[in-house]
Each structure stands twice: as structure tokens, then as C-alpha cells.
Amino acid sequence: MNNKKKIALGAIGAGILGYGIGILTASKSGKETREDIKNTAQKTRKQIEKVLKNIHTEMTELMAEAKIIGLSYKGKAKEELEKMTANAIKARNKISIILSSLHEGESIDEDLDKAIKDAVKSIDHLKTFIEKENLSEKI
Secondary structure, three states: OOHHHHHHHHHHHHHHHHHHHHHHHOOOOHHHHHHHHHHHHHHHHHHHHHHHHHHHHHHHHHHHHHHHHHHHOOHHHHHHHHHHHHHHHHHHHHHHHHHHHHHHOOOOHHHHHHHHHHHHHHHHHHHHHHHHHHHHHHO
């Protein structure tokens, strides 16, 4: 997972934890506490949505670039690129489903972590592929 995504997800997690501790130690009425929890949940959902949209966009751009690079490929290289692209499409589709779930207010805890890991793994593979191709063109 690249550093930006780690930092974003870590900040979201730390924010949720800090907020939870704050709520448990605050002297507010139950109604005020519930309202605070609701507002924080909405903010967190928006932050998660932003991170997922960025991942989705990056994957789409990298897949398009890899597709252009791979147009001249044949045989095993073409098969490997197709496999990598298929995995990236699956990961991107999971991200899309989770984004839809967020919009509909559904719980996505279990799927979120796996989808992000799969997406980041696909992004890393696509970046590595593109970097190798860019290096081989310079030689």
C-alpha cells in the first residue's frame, strides 16, 4: 500500500478512535452524544468515499496506460498483461460496489479492507509494469 493511502486510512482510524474516546469521556446528554456520533459517522463515510474514489480513478488511469503499452504484446507477455488487467478490473469493481454501498448507507466493514488491499495491490502491479516499460524504452 503506498504511503498516501496508508496515511489517509491511518488518519481515519485514529480520528474514529479519538472521537470514540472523546464521546465516552464527555459530559453531554444522550441526545447530544447520538447527534455527535451521527455527524462523525457521516464525516468518516465522506473521507472513506474520497479515498476510494481516488483509488478508483488511479486504477482506471493505470489500466488505460497499461492497455496502450500492451497493444504490441503477443504470446505470454500479452497473457500476463491480460491477467493483471483482469485482476485490476475485479479490484476496481469491488471498489465501485463499496462506493455504492456507502451511498446507500449499508455496512461495508468486512469488504472494505479486502477491497482496498486488492485495489492497492493491483495499482502496485500496474505501476511496476508501466515503470518497467518506460525503462525498457529508454534503453
